Amino acid sequence: MSVVTTGVDLLADAIAAQAVDVTRVDWRPPMPGTESDLATVALDPRRSAANTLAVTAMLGVTAHLVDVAPASEVLGLQRGEFLHAGPPIEWARASGPMRGGLMAGAALEGLVDDPEDAVALFEDGKSVSLEPCHHRGTVGPMAGVVTPSMWMFVLEDRATGRRTHCSLNEGLGKVLRYGAYSPDVLKRLRWMGDVLGPALRAAVRGTVDTSGPVDVTGILTQMLQMGDEAHNRNRAGTLMLLRDLSPALALAGLDPQDVAQVLRFVGGNDHFFLNLAMPACKLALDAARDIPGSTMVVAMARNGTDFGIQVSGTGDEWFTGPAQVADGLYLGDYGPDDANPDIGDSAITETAGIGGFAMATAPAIVRLVGGSVPDALATTRRMHEITLAENPRWSVPVLEFQGTPTGIDVTRVCRTGILPQINTGMAGKVAGVGQVGAGLVTPPAEIFPQALARLAELAP
Template structure:
């Protein structure tokens, strides 16, 4: 007893801080373990999935498949050619949605898209078209190997980036970025929005196609994954901050654009547009992340999330081991900073496929490498550092190519694991823009958001069901 009394005590506190605070007040060092019970109702399914002998190997294969992909920009094409969109077909962000359930910004983008394609004389006439369902159809971008920011509406005449994994030939696609403010992806559809989209189809798209093809054929395709590696060390997180990435893309494409034979005024307009749009590279970061994550789709037994997406009404995830099934819950309104006189009452619930960046380990997961992002989305620099550290608790590993200088070049947390989310209650952190709830308003702010907690137990339940079925077979 006397020996024990002479030893400096070592205290580890798990859970509530009551005991830790009392011991600490007596000048005793305490190690605090942040622990809480698993999400309610998940204990049985967790035991099944964590105990699945196929899971560890499946997750390792899924993570290595994601890390092994290099995305390269190989072409720029109209959506009619890239993904086979026919007149009257519309792609949109997030899980499947109908016009009846569509949010304000989704409706606004669809209305603008219908007018752009000449399906109606004006955007204001489009609701009748979509209500009737005659000659129009809606489908998620993800169903065509594509992604779309915010509303993510894609029509046949819009041009799309084409990214390819050289090793497998798999491709993913994304529309061109319009900039910020009153733009179609935020649900605006005024004359200036449609005029810009027509210019993008008539001038910007063909110029980008010529420069991408010339660059590809002369020095090799632009290495989008490589640019992501560099920009993460230059203060971008590749979701709401893409300044360095956009400038590096211009560096790679500008020479071929200048010598493309296009009209000098058009080339100047295109370069001015890209250079003045810090978000331009986002529409390359997104399909690059999808290309990597799609490499893990269909790996039976894997509990790794391969997509997070929102349509402004629902938030959905897809998991490697459950095919293309969506697990959905209500989209949340982000917490953040608002433009002008807008406030929370003006904001629509979260929308867009851009959370594919967080799913791949950048965006909100890489906030520590882009501390300046807090000036756009809110929070503080310590919050940004803590967020990246916290995301390591719910991921399967890290990406050594995408490293964080301030964290001793630790790789970004990669491979969201459904079981870890359910065990810890920690939800993925997403940096996002905020669209106005009313169609036609456009952007009202930017902020931080997490998925609805209930979608992860839904995915876990399906994983457990499949694990039991494999045992029965």
């Protein structure tokens, strides 16, 4: 006799105690209330082919770094226009770090002299506007605030000409993206606008003209083999970028002091490459958008108040729920009471199959975000249960070079109850504080049944 059991182990243990062969199946009921919608979507004749098309389109993209330029130039941002991370939100509902980032941005643009004076500006709302980064082909880490004068990385899929963008990484601690707006934050941002941005533009354009544009997707492939997961650990990626750009930077005819400052800043900022990994992931996922019948998630993003997802088969619609506070490690004397709920567009990395989905490639990440090495390995294995495919470019050496889990499937999340795992930084909930820690977080469970219900409505 051979017995297959599911659910709790009481029956399996009793049978095994009688020397009967037992196969235990890790099964759980679907999320409450999703049974009918799961059946409807399962019967959608478009679903299988649509998901295959979405995954194929995503995996076919290669991101290249083709330019660095101000947001006013590449995004058309005008004075008083601000981009932010996550789904749409208004000032009245904005979290502390989101407000702090916007206040810093207003001072950077000269709309106010003192960041504190920007509160009245945003409360009035007549001369400013807020829009998600995702709506402009852009992603921003943490608060994700983008203003017209900020310099942006420009990534391109050379086969199609599609582009995505991201601001330059400021480093860690008290920085705009974590909601800080002190004088030293603004001083650093102005240096980035006056020196770093123009220097990187010269280096990137020089590289394009000589050896060809930097293959960001290729760097991602290599860095995953070198202990990075491309969300909270980007050390190898940053150094490879510096290697590729340094020759052109040295030959750009810039002031040697400026070149030294740029090399020192980038080389000393292990997170610098994150702002290239994010738009590379968005570029790939945007290729999978707007495929009728597809249940694949193409964006996960947080604004510090709401967590939202977008799905290929439902267009630009956001499905949102309350953002969660991460569970992790804190800096100094900070603790859970100091942390803001999850914030940032950087979960685009997990959406593409790296970051928290690739924790097995970077076991050292647990020293920053918490957990253990076995947890990291188990997380990557678990994410395969809610994804449509593996990415052959991005493999995990310790798992026999298995491809990273790719293409989050709304139906599989609802059917298993397994939520996507995200590695994240933690911003202080009070505007101006900055970073307070780093940890692990998942989306609010209710947003996936929301998306499933909409997919069911759209099924023929």
